[in-house]
Amino acid sequence: MHVSIEWLRAYVDAGLNAEQLADKLTRAGIAVENVIYRDQGLDKVVVGYLQEVEKHPDAERLFVCKVDTGTEMYQIVTGADNVRAGQKVPVATPGAKLPNGLKIKKTKLRGIESIGMLCSAEELALDEKTISPEEREGILILSDDALIGQPIAQTLGLDAPILELELTPNRADCLAVINVAREVSAITAKPLTLPAITVEEKGQGSIEGQVQVAIEDPELCGRYAARLFTNLRLGPSPAWMQQRLQSAGMRPINNIVDITNYVMLEMGHPLHAFDYNRIAKGQIIVRRAHQGEKLITLDEQERQLNPENLVIADPEKAVALAGVMGGLETEVTDKTESILLEAAHFNPASIRRTARQVGLRSEASQRFEKGVNIATVALAMDRAAQLIEELNVADVVPGTVDVYLKPAEERVISFKVESINNLLGTQIAGTEMARFFNNLGFAVKWQTGQEELEGQVTIPTYRQDMKDEHDLAEEVARLFGYDNIATTLPKGVTTTGQRTWPQTVKEKMVQTLVGSGFREVITFSFINPRHLQKLKMTAQPEEPAVIALQNPLSEEQGILRPTMMAGLLDVAVRNASRRINDLAIFELGSTFQPRQLPLQELPIEKAKLSALMMGQEGIHWSGKPQSYDFYYLKGIIEKLLGTLKIEKVQWEAWPECPFLHPGRSARLYTEDGKERIDIGYLGEVHPDVIEAYDLSGRPVVMELDVEALTALAQAKGYYKALPKYPSTDRDMALILPINVPASKVEAIIAQKGSKLVERWQLFDVYQGNQIPEGYRSLAYSLRYQRADRTLTDEEVNKTHDDIKSALTAELGAQFR
Template sequence: MKVSLKWMMEYVDYRGSVEELAKRLTMSGSSAESIEYPGRDIKNVVVGEIIKIEKHPDSDKLLVTIVNVGDRALQIITGAHNIKEGDRVAVALPGAIIEGGIEIKVQNIKGLESQGMLCSAKELGLDDHGLPEDMKSGLLILPEDAPVGNDIKDYIGLEDAVIDFELTPNRPDCLSIVGMAREAAATFNIPLTPVSINLKEESGERIPDKVNVTVEARDLCKRYIARIIKDVKIKPSPLWMQRRLQVCGIRPINNIVDITNYVMLELGQPLHAFDYDKLTGGSIIVRRGNNGEKITTLDGQVREISEDTLVIADKKGPVALAGIMGGAETEVSAETRTVLLESANFWGPNIRRTSRRLGIRTEASLRFEKGIDPNLASMAAERACELIERLGAGRVLKGCVDVYPEPVLPGKLPLRVDRLNALLGTEISKEQMVDILRRLEIEAIEESDQTFVIIPTFRADITQEADLAEEIARIYGYDNLPSTLPGSIATCGKLNRNQKLVDEIKQTLTGCGFSEIYTYSFISPSAFDALGAPEDHEIRRIVKIINPLGEEQSVMRTTLLPGILEVIRFNLNQKRESIRIFELGTIYIPRQIPLKELPVEKRRLGLAVCDENLDFYYLKGAIETLLLKLKIRGAVFYPGEHFSLHPGRTAKISVDGEIAGFIGEVHPDVMENYGIEDKRAYVAELDLDLLLDKASTEVKFQPLPRFPAADRDVAIVVEEDVTAGSIMETIKEAGGELLENVELFDVYRGNQIPEGYKSLAFSLTYRAKDRTLTDEEINRLHSNITEHILKKFNGRLRE
């Protein structure tokens, strides 16, 4: 919100520096982001009157003018031709500084002396958007009553200080000059000048005979006021008004439109002006849109209306998007003679949704979506009509149409001084509190030996005692609040079980050489094609985003693989040769399509390795290390399939019979789809929720073994499709309590092994807790285990 200091000072008599104002208002809750000083560098430019014009004797394009600047007459040569004798103009005297820091000097132009310069709007730093065409290409012509000799900065209000405030969404009342003046008055404890309106309603006609207002969508429109202005004269608004609009970031259009924008900036209530003669049947209908309806808005764009869109319509169809932008069909133009002025209050959430859906963000929608006081609509309509009368832009009809079925009344809260002091840790007296709240236009009353405060309707953000405490604290001064310890017993914050386990997972994988990554939860629908997912696969049951940033981020992910593969590709493109990454993320599974409730959120752990020196078994080892760290027993790796992974190089992982995830080499076709060539990548995706459920934080201690262990090896030849894991499980079952450990230490394929077979060598460790095992016991047990696995897997001992 850009605030003109000169404009604001019409409502509050502030006499300090603009820097101090910005600082103090920031400390009281209205953050000042920047300060600009438009017009400050312009010097020695005055109002002049052209008393004589002649052609330059040596140039057909130049004019020689004699200009009265109050205390003298100057000869000034100009190339502009939009002037005549008697015109009042802006004159840059010798030594003057104009926009851009240009200094004006006496010059000799084709043999004649020019003692200054006649200025255009741009040379004064003015936006010429709202000026007549001849002034855009020529000189700025001032009104006939412009006082000759006066400084142009005083006459137009050219010099100003503009503070840009970053306001919080809960303070829509501050999105106005009056709102910020109210804040300044409260902060500095100086009087606030109320808005004074003197509306004459000069036309003898009455509005009820001219317009019929029907509010059908009463849940979306709390109030609608319509006023009519006749005998409208469309012309540029006064320069002082144009200047105020410009410094606050709004371009002038014409007097009627400028007045609506002026009142919006001044009071915070958006207004809209319709060409009354273009409204079919003189009717206004506030309703929801119908699917298929369209409207061409003031920016020339055709907008499609949905049933959730609040529109202003006549008997023929929509004429405006309520609270956002008017329609081109009823736009105020140079031919407009009668205006219907709208001052309404629309429900903020609906305006915000429509604005986002259509991609339109206007000054009006910005205010409506944050919530505006419905009681402000009447004052704004009267203020706009007063300005129309004052500027001679039209005659206001008597009365108005005001549809306001459920008036909003002021709120009421108890003022408990002890409670507020306890919240703030202060000892502020009741008198001080009442004074601070009075400065914010919150009045205190006494009822039945209890004090209450009346909350004005423009402060809808104050709903409870804590809000009162905040108001008192910010005006009292946060820097004046004492430092106090918490008054109640504090509890010590700590991580819960799953949070500790997640930290343990991150530390373990980091210790294994992996780096954590974060990827977007939004992905492209084409990612499933790149992964090679079958058309009917459940992974394609996705949640679509209504308002996506783009096609590439239009659905919620159902797997972590797309993000992981994108990260691999990016790092390879950056010439990273060794990539080891992991991600703890959430996938989103819809309960049903179309959605009727929020999707199920499941946590997943994704891992990936892309390094010519690392393979499948490195990634498998990292997962086994993690499972060991989490004290998860009963994890089994067994052959499996996955549409994104290489056949025969993929394994499923189960824990206690439940599927925990998959691991494998990425299929070459998938690598090609992601633009990764001549590289191998190994990925795994695990069910993080299952791992956390199966993990144990219990630590058990047992004494060191008292008796020695005995090692035996066995090498068996089995068919190629027999897995080492299944053999190890069988060995453990047959070994019983005396088998302490079993490890695979060799896999051999070669000349001594028939084709289609492999040799697997295992090391077995035997130990008893209560005695030293004899060779006879060990040999008998080892022999039994060997016979068992040979028989079960149809193998033979390797010689």
């Protein structure tokens, strides 16, 4: 953002030079990146009048000019072919050193003496983008109003330094010169004089019945205002306006375009002018573009639009790309007689997406993207109408059309003087804070009985960055002066750094999985909603409650993930497409679930440890590699539980999980008294899901609750001495229905053999010949042992028989 000191002084005279003002603004948080002096090297360049222009007698392409500078007559030889007698031009007199380093002195060209030089725009170091193509060629021709002998810097308005502001994203309000002036006024405590806006409506008739406005999408356009102007007298804008536009880096075009750009720079609100006679029925419709709709914009490029784009349309066609660029068909030209002027408020995210899509970034779109003040729509419109009337550009038709769907309200922030002082480490009085707020244009109201201690501040709508008391504290610090805040050292008790328990548990998880051959991956927390379909989660009786982003970067990142399976499967797909079919990966991340929809508070964020395996172990000389299957991953989980010293974990079948194979999936949990603690799940990926992701093989996955694991993990294990007395082993093979889980068998073994059975192990599972259909054989090895004595055969036999009897009675077991 470039702001001319001369323009600023029209609203507030700080009594400071450019360097001093830049320093104060920077110290107050409005960073001035650079102070630009455009008159350097122009101290001996003045306005000259060409009295005579004749051909050089000895050179076909040279001209001999007699130039009057008001105090002296110079003979100058030039090669420019655009000079004519009676013109006014920039003249570099002898002794001048131009911005490009060229020194001007008396010389001879083809035998004729030349004293000085006529200057082009390039030699004056004028920015090419701020001048017309004609002014870039040959000698710069000045207007007839230029004063002969006047320094060229003064004539072209180059004598006013320019402040180059480096604005932070939250201070988009300073993209308006009057808001920068407000800052200067607040910082220097100098009076602020804003333009008095009054409009004389001298046009014929009324806008009523001639212009209608309809907003079809209130989410993308909260306000749209229009004014009508007739008898347009198109021409150049006055020199003062052109110079201010050029100081901001914009090229003057014509009076109506210059006025809209001037108001945009001054008030921070973009405007757009349409040729009224080219708008069908005088009707403006603010709507989303139709799929495949086309619009030729002012740069003569045809744009292919979609419903993500907001357009300004009439009943027949789109006439502008809202907030980005107007349409060529309704462009204001020399033949335009009446114009319709637009001022509106558009959704910033919508404008940002559209500008990026069509590859157009302008001063207007930049402001709409950052968010303009909806309350200044009518004010900006009236300011433009005032300038149009004062400069005799057109006749202002009485009345305005203003469709204001979402009126802005001034924000009220409560504050305590003590709280702000505690935040800043200061002892600023309440009266001083109130003075700072008043200087910023904030209204202060003290709470009854708490004068100068506690109150409320009403924030003008143009300060959209002000949200709460912390922002008020920042304003106090800015105006009090950061340099005036005493330097203090931080205080606190020094402690030895160490990992917290949750950090320790996570480290053990990572070490265990990495040691088991896994690689850690990191995937996005945002996923494509289509993953829910692929995972069959939308086919459930109750679809999962998911959190959709209001402004996603793309459809690929449209929702917060309810499970981490989508990201791991995407990684598997990416690796499989590169012929990496043996994979073991894990991720420590978060899943998100709303407490309610629509969101009223932050969602539930749960830390999860997820893993995926597919293919087989790496090839090794020591033996055949083992395939990654359900039991392989179950073993990894048991190893992890052992590392964390978590005991008494139970497993149960979980055929209800939509994205897992109904016959090869399980949940694990434990019990704390009567409370069940779910730890997670594992299983083979459902064949339909494998097909949806275009994978092969039988991938297996798991997802464990990190919070539950952290709560159950033990820092120290339980140790016991080596047994002094011998043990004895007994085997049993029992036939049970397939639907009876092994955990029930082991629960009975633990109950009946608790005093003598030291441990047990399932070593064989068999289905086939000699086993009835629907049944299976489970073979267990039981170890009997006591720590205080040697067991007798009678004791072992009795306990072993008791266990078998209980299995028969409770589970209907048959023994082989």
